[in-house]
Amino acid sequence: AQTVTQSQPEMSVQEAETVTLSCTYDTSENNYYLFWYKQPPSRQMILVIRQEAYKQQNATENRFSVNFQKAAKSFSLKISDSQLGDTAMYFCAFIRVTGANSKLTFGKGITLSVRP
């Protein structure tokens, strides 16, 4: 079974600064994906970034980047130049790549507040 741990329930950051959200996971699988999802107060879950485990290069999407440490089973999200619209709950998630019946395993989430 897979587990995803987000140990920080809340964080706060000043607008325009950089913040890092932590995530660790546990699995015996070799082929998997990791995700960060964002859920603003409007509640739609939005995919922020995806990392394939077989790729050594860290994924980047504009101001969002990850630090993927496969051996340490760590997958942190860095948000640069934080904006007020980044205020949201962020979920780290894992999926085993097997095909049809893959299920997401979520962490408990972290609430990020961006201060003006």
Add this chain to the structure above:
Amino acid sequence: DAMVIQNPRYQVTQFGKPVTLSCSQTLNHNVMYWYQQKSSQAPKLLFHYYDKDFNNEADTPDNFQSRRPNTSFCFLDIRSPGLGDAAMYLCATSVTDTQYFGPGTRLTVL
């Protein structure tokens, strides 16, 4: 990106009165999921479909049923809603093991 549409966005029902939530997706993806999400918690998987192959999570209450009449549409039926069923219900579709979520339906039970 997958387009997932959920209707209605807000649903109010009475205790014990059956309710149906709907989900549609525009790109004919084979896999669809229903999640229940309570405030400040991670989504909890209720069911998922691969084509018409239905997969029920072991801890999904019998009160919850699902139908998928065709590739595009999926329904969640709550036969006798209780106060504990008040939650956000999220539908998702999957492309290459990446899930995309709809906006959700917030269910209130009076």
